[in-house]
Amino acid sequence: MTGLNLKVTCEALRHHLSAFVDGELAGGDMLRVAEHLAVCRECAREADAIRELGDELREAASRLAPAELAGLADGVVSRARAEEAQSLRAILSRAIEDWHWAVVGLGSIAATSATLLFVSMLLTFGPAPPSPESLAALMNNLRRPAGTVILMATPLGHDQEATLMLLDNGDTDAEGSGLGTLPPEFTTQTDRDLVEALTDVVTNKGQLVNLSAMQPDARRYAEWLMDEISRIKSSPARMPGLKVHLVGLVTTTGVTAKGL
């Protein structure tokens, strides 16, 4: 409270009487109000009335605590403990509930990761089937025909009979087929050698080189190799020491034969 004017009216001063009775005015203001009350009987009566009201209230106030308060501490403490336990149980229960979904989520993530890893490894390290139009597929086809080549031939000599023979192309399981195998001395590797030579010429670090971009000598050599391969593939089967009657290609779906 700011300083009270000594000349204030009783009515203005009475707004501060309540705080004066409570001793809540600043020191200087307390003195000024006290001086006023010493000379103003009406304001002094008002201050006394405020004090009496306080006395009546204190007189009427209960100073006794009921018997129920005797067990209050134990009751409250045990109830607080129960609430805390309940709260802990609820927290635990919620946590377990959350963990359940967390485990499901983690399981799903693990399964997805394992699947992705497996597919990635399969794509990275697994066999990659070449495209039918790729150079590798072309070379592979030239090296290994898509089937089993069989021959009906008669070895040259006296009293030899025509026999169905199996041309070994590297993939055939001749033992399981029940057919005879072409003797090694009659096997020619000429076409394979040519194909491999052509592969070396037309590829550079795994990339197919355009014939028009080759050096003239290399180009001529590649063209000669291709001509030779075509000639061998299209020429009738001629094998030294054998009189070939029939050459056939057995595929998984059927048999094609060519009569000689």
Added chain:
Amino acid sequence: MAVETFVKPSRVLTWPDAASADWALVQQCASGDEDACTRLVTDHQRMVYQLGLHLLGDPQEAADLSQEVFLRIFRTLAQFRGQSTLRTWIYRIVVNQASNRQRWWRRRRRAQQVALDDHTAAHGELPESRSYAMPDQVLQQREIAGRVWQALDQLPFDQRAVIVLREIDGLSYEEIATSLGVAVGTVKSRLARARGTLRAALRTT
């Protein structure tokens, strides 16, 4: 013969002492020390009950309120930062809880209110009316107390809380302001209004 007397100065409990004692007690309670919790209740239960009784005017309500207040204290112990004294903090909780309960109680009482004649017809005379056997002085004191309680009950809750905290519990304006969460100026004006209303009510009864 000169007699030398040695006077051992008594230790005065200062504000920091009280604050640190409160803080230590609260910390012990927060750490789950049941003895400390029991001590907190027994140290303050009388204060809490009486304030509840003076604010609500009903012993049973005050007893229930006391239990609620201490449970509330234990639930919110972590919020006590020692910025006020433990006593003031508890006063604040009591006033808030009493205010909530009083609103509910008033609504309920209005809904269940019956005329005095109807009540007397149904249940007989009120117990107070048989107090003729008491000595005159006791009877007069009870009469005055009854009038004071009635007048107090008619006050708005804000004014009743201020005058009870000041006159009965003896709190300073600053402590009342902290307990009610209002400014000191508001306490001063509410208290002046409450005194005026109460005096007028007591003059008419």
